[in-house]
Structure formats: C-alpha cells, structure tokens
Amino acid sequence: MTLSIQLERIEDKVECFEATSLKELEQRINDKIDVNKALLLEVAQVNHHVYPHFKTGQPIYTAVVHFKAKQL
Numbered sequence: 001m002t003l004s005i006q007l008e009r010i011e012d013k014v015e016c017f018e019a020t021s022l023k024e025l026e027q028r029i030n031d032k033i034d035v036n037k038a039l040l041l042e043v044a045q046v047n048h049h050v051y052p053h054f055k056t057g058q059p060i061y062t063a064v065v066h067f068k069a070k071q072l
Contacts, residue, residue, distance in 0.1 A: 009040070019061050020058065020059075021061065029065060043065060045066040047063065049061075
C-alpha cells in the first residue's frame with residue numbers, strides 16, 4: 001500500500017475579521033498576515049467598514065482581506 005500526497009499552492013484566500021476596537025482589528029489582521037507569509041501569501045486588497053452593534057450601539061469594526069500568492 002502506497003501513500004500518495006499531493007500538495008497544491010494556494011493562489012487566493014479571503015479572510016473576514018471583526019473586532020470591537022480598531023486597534024484589536026489591526027492586531028488580528030497583522031497576526032494573520034504573519035501566518036499567511038508562511039504560505040507565501042501577501043495582502044492584495046483590504047476593505048473595511050464600521051457599523052453600530054444592534055443592541056449596544058457601540059461600533060463594530062470589520063475587514064475583509066484578500067491574500068494573493070507572492071510572485072516568485
């Protein structure tokens with residue numbers, strides 16, 4: 001019996017983030033950037049929004065980050 005493993009390179013990856021402060025959101029994104037560097041991904045685009053929490057009215061910060069494969 002032979003074990004066969006096939007590895008494929010990730011070309012695109014989109015991740016969503018949410019936090020109660022801008023500083024926390026930035027830290028979460030930076031942490032994920034570091035993780036994705038190991039996968040040879042870099043940030044291609046960031047979209048961010050702020051909306052009020054439906055019960056408390058406090059701001060909720062969100063971001064969608066598009067990672068793309070680094071060109072070798």
